[in-house]
Amino acid sequence: MDQITIRSDRQTDYVFTYKGEEVTLEAGSVISIANGLKDVVLPTCKMKIANNLIIIKE
Numbered sequence: 001m002d003q004i005t006i007r008s009d010r011q012t013d014y015v016f017t018y019k020g021e022e023v024t025l026e027a028g029s030v031i032s033i034a035n036g037l038k039d040v041v042l043p044t045c046k047m048k049i050a051n052n053l054i055i056i057k058e
Contacts, residue, residue, distance in 0.1 A: 002035070002036035002052065003032055003033065003034055003035075003036065003052060004032070004033050004036045004037055004040070004052050004053075004054065005030060005031070005032045005033075005052060005053045005054070006025060006030070006031050006032075006033070006042075006053075006054045006056065007029075007030045007053060007054070007055050007056065008025050008026070008027055008028055008029055008030075008055075008056045009028070009055055009056060009057055009058070010027050010028070010056055010057070010058050011027055011028075011058065012027055013025065013026050013027055014027075014045070014056050015043070016040060016041060016042045016043060017040070017041040018033065018039055018040050018041075019039045020039075025056065036052075042054070042056075045057065046058065
């Protein structure tokens with residue numbers, strides 16, 4: 001399984017869906033997900049993708 005890391009550069013919390021449940025990524029925090037993007041739904045926003053890192057922008 002591929003691990004993916006999501007980092008927030010936002011000043012506010014960011015909510016996305018993981019395995020059908022809402023998950024809150026707090027402003028300025030980082031979360032790693034073991035099975036990559038398989039079960040992740042990211043709402044549309046500005047983001048940058050670098051290797052296995054997704055950076056959520058304002």
